[in-house]
Each structure stands twice: as structure tokens, then as C-alpha cells.
Amino acid sequence: MAIVNEYRPTEVFFGEGAIKKAGEVGRRFGFRALVVTGRKSAKESGALEKLMRSLSEHGIQGVLYDGVTPNPTDVQVNEGAKLAVDQKVDFIVGLGGGSALDVAKAISIVSSNEGTAWDYVRYPEGSRLTPFLNRPVITIPTTAGTGSEVNRYSVISNPRTKEKMVISHSLNYPRVALVDPELTYTMDERLTALTGFDALVHALESLTNRRENFIAEEYAIRALSLISKWLPVAVEEPQNKEARKWMSYASMLAGIAIDHLGVALIHAMEHPVSGHYPSVAHAEGLSALAPYVTAFNYGSNPEKYALFARLMGEEEKPSRAVDALVKLIERFSLPKTLKELGVEKEKLGRLAEDVYICARNAFSVNPAPAGMDEVLELYERAYEGRL
Ligand SMILES: [Fe+2]
Structure with a gap:
């Protein structure tokens, strides 16, 4: 029989209202967070407001990056990474469907290492990335489908070449996932x-x-x-x-x-x-x-x-x-x-x-x-x- 392994570097909080733990969990990582989300749905559903309230209740300042679209691009990752560096954020929160979570995770890698997002598609495992400097990521899914909240993948499109590729790396795991089924009630x-x-x-x-x-x-x-x-x-x-x-x-x-x-x-x-x-x-x-x-x-x-x-x-x-x-x-x-x-x-x-x-x-x-x-x-x- 093959030798198999199971290891989860992502801590999961699962249950209705789990989003309210964002502030308490975020305090483990610092006082400034980049909040990564899409243009509309997290605002309209009230999820973004819940998140911001929880962060501010724990003295955390949220910096918003709301430029994520469906089939997100490397350009968005690079924009978010620049904001993370310029605003000196301590950690990153992804709120939304698979796109927002994938981008949040990739921003962590790009903002903590050299180069741009496309350098990290199919990037090999090894010691060249900076594991201790990577900004921690908290994922909060608002759909039930992607699974990105608990795994190492970010799927990113390159609008110039039309290629869609995967960042798959052990440093792309979120640190914490807040899986709150209540956030999915508004899906049509x-x-x-x-x-x-x-x-x-x-x-x-x-x-x-x-x-x-x-x-x-x-x-x-x-x-x-x-x-x-x-x-x-x-x-x-x-x-x-x-x-x-x-x-x-x-x-x-x-x-x-x-x-x-x-x-x-x-x-x-x-x-x-x-x-x-x-x-x-x-x-x-x-x-x-x-x-x-x-x-x-x-x-x-x-x-x-x-x-x-x-x-x-x-x-x-x-x-x-x-x-x-x-x-x-x-x-x-x-x-x-x-x-x-x-x-x-x-x-x-x-x-x-x-x-x-x-x-x-x-x-x-x-x-x-x-x-x-x-x-x-x-x-x-x-x-x-x-x-
Ligand atoms: Fe899929």
C-alpha cells in the first residue's frame, strides 16, 4: 500500500457567525489588514460590513482592495500586492467567492517576495521564497464551491496571453479559514x-x-x-x-x-x-x-x-x-x-x-x-x- 499523508496548515473555524471571529483571530497577526474582495456582492450582502465591524472592534484597521473580478487576473494580484506593501499591512483577509480568496492568497506571496504574480504560477517548492515573512491570510468564503479557503491553489488568468494558470505552493495556504454558512444564504x-x-x-x-x-x-x-x-x-x-x-x-x-x-x-x-x-x-x-x-x-x-x-x-x-x-x-x-x-x-x-x-x-x-x-x-x- 502506498504511504499517504494528511497535513493541514490552515486552522478552520466552521459555523454560523464564524465571520465575527475575524477581529479576534486577526489580532494574532497585527493591527492592519488588507481586505480583498469583489466589486459588489460582499458589499450588497452585508458581509463586508460584518467583517469591517469585527476588525475595528479589535482595533484593526482594514484597508480595502475591492478590484477582484470573476476569473481574476495577475494584474489584480499585483495591484493588491502593491497596496499591501505601500500600506504596510500585517495580514490579508480574503472575503468572497473563489476569485477573492485566490487573489488574497496570491497577494501574500507576491507582496512578500520579489517579482510579480505571473512569476509564481507553477513555482517549484524550495527554500527561495520567504516563509517567515509571508503575510498571513484569513479566508472567508461567501459561496460553497471553491474549497480555496483550505488549500494551496490560486487560479489566475493572464489577460495578455489568455492563459489561466495555477499558483500551487505550500506557502499559498491560508493561515485561518472562517467558514460561515450564513454568508451563503444570499446566493441565488x-x-x-x-x-x-x-x-x-x-x-x-x-x-x-x-x-x-x-x-x-x-x-x-x-x-x-x-x-x-x-x-x-x-x-x-x-x-x-x-x-x-x-x-x-x-x-x-x-x-x-x-x-x-x-x-x-x-x-x-x-x-x-x-x-x-x-x-x-x-x-x-x-x-x-x-x-x-x-x-x-x-x-x-x-x-x-x-x-x-x-x-x-x-x-x-x-x-x-x-x-x-x-x-x-x-x-x-x-x-x-x-x-x-x-x-x-x-x-x-x-x-x-x-x-x-x-x-x-x-x-x-x-x-x-x-x-x-x-x-x-x-x-x-x-x-x-x-x-
Ligand atoms: Fe474548480
Whole structure:
């Protein structure tokens, strides 16, 4: 049996009202915080006000960086890092969906080291970064999907090259995550479905890919059974607190699962889509790809795909994994093809090249062996809706 490991450098506070701990926790790190968030939703929902109040109650001054957009860019990370340095902040708080958390984490690395954000995509582990000077990060998710609150990844787009790449480094872990399901109550039906689908694909890909770590797989399995039960409830009854709690929890577990096991071709093929078409949400791209990639994959790890199908309430057969995804996509009216997302047919070759350039490690961890030809074929299927 392979030797497996589990280590969490991120302390988690989980439960309704957890955001109110921000000030108390922040005092461990200092008196000035950079608060990283998006342009609108954290303000409109009242989450930003709650955070600022908690910080000021504990004598912490919050400096706001609210320039984060969906599919965030290296430019935003560099802007935030400059502000962190100029304003001499002691720590960083990320408040929002995956984008705000990813940017907050990356700002910590860039503001504490030389260079700019793009220098740190695919940066190797080693001693050249400054572990003791890195500004601590507190993550506060307002959606249930990303898992970024507990893992080492930041997904960053480069608007000049259209590349979308991942900073994956042990110094990119948040120090503390405040997971407060109450902050997700204001998500509408569509955002609930989309973010929940992202968490589902994290669990699916970590469970089925070629890496092995049975501890992390336990997290993925638990996440899937919770998502299967509670995502439909959360979508259909946005005020159901039980559903919101379990979706926040499932998303966090799936975030830990990918921290160990990574993802596979669904994610690797999605990143070029939203990299070239920034108006496409990450989970929309996942939805338009997942059934086709799963149909290609299930025969290469039949046991795990049968397990996935069972956890999703289907018959325990590998091929049922595809049915489970298709049903969920129909039920929540999520995108079914790349064509309906506005992807252009003549761009598919370029997208396949970008998988090779930006995420070719997915070729070796994907359940079924794949290369450029298979990826292009899968893009064509997902474009045409040909299962
Ligand atoms: Fe994802």
C-alpha cells in the first residue's frame, strides 16, 4: 500500500457567525489588514460590513482592495500586492467567492517576495521564497464551491496571453479559514447550483484520478454524499440552513481532497475555456465538459466511477456516472455544450494547445490516458453535444 499523508496548515473555524471571529483571530497577526474582495456582492450582502465591524472592534484597521473580478487576473494580484506593501499591512483577509480568496492568497506571496504574480504560477517548492515573512491570510468564503479557503491553489488568468494558470505552493495556504454558512444564504439559485457543481467536480476528479491517497478520498466520498443530498435542497430552498451548512462543509472537504489529489481533465480543459472567454464562469465551463470527459474516463477506473454513481443516487455502474451528471445538469439548467457558452469552433485547437501549455500534468493523472488528440476530440464532442 502506498504511504499517504494528511497535513493541514490552515486552522478552520466552521459555523454560523464564524465571520465575527475575524477581529479576534486577526489580532494574532497585527493591527492592519488588507481586505480583498469583489466589486459588489460582499458589499450588497452585508458581509463586508460584518467583517469591517469585527476588525475595528479589535482595533484593526482594514484597508480595502475591492478590484477582484470573476476569473481574476495577475494584474489584480499585483495591484493588491502593491497596496499591501505601500500600506504596510500585517495580514490579508480574503472575503468572497473563489476569485477573492485566490487573489488574497496570491497577494501574500507576491507582496512578500520579489517579482510579480505571473512569476509564481507553477513555482517549484524550495527554500527561495520567504516563509517567515509571508503575510498571513484569513479566508472567508461567501459561496460553497471553491474549497480555496483550505488549500494551496490560486487560479489566475493572464489577460495578455489568455492563459489561466495555477499558483500551487505550500506557502499559498491560508493561515485561518472562517467558514460561515450564513454568508451563503444570499446566493441565488443559479450561483448556488454553479458553485455547488464546482465542488462536485472537485470531489469527482480527486476521487477518480490516478493519484492515490485514501485519507483524501474519504473527504471526496463524504463531500459527494453531502452534495448529492443537499445541493438540490440548497438550490430549491435558498433559506434552508441545514442545506447551506452541509454545502459549505462539503465544499471545504472537496477543497481538501483536491489539495492532496489534484483534479484531472475536466478542470484542465475548463481553464483554457474561461481563460479565452472570461465571461464564462468556471463552473459553466465545467458543466459543458463534465459529461463528455466522464464518458471518456469511466472505463479506466470503473470501481471509482461506479462508487460515484451510487453516491449520486444512481445504480452502482461506471457508465451511470455520466447519467448522474447529465441529470444534475438538466435539473439545474446548467450549460450542456461549449457552443452555447459562445466558444468558437475554430478556437478548439488553440484551447487544446493551452491544455498542453498550462496543465499538461493532467494528462498523466487523468483516469484514461490522454494527449492532445484526445483533448481536441473531447472539445469537439463538448462543442457539438455529442456524448
Ligand atoms: Fe474548480
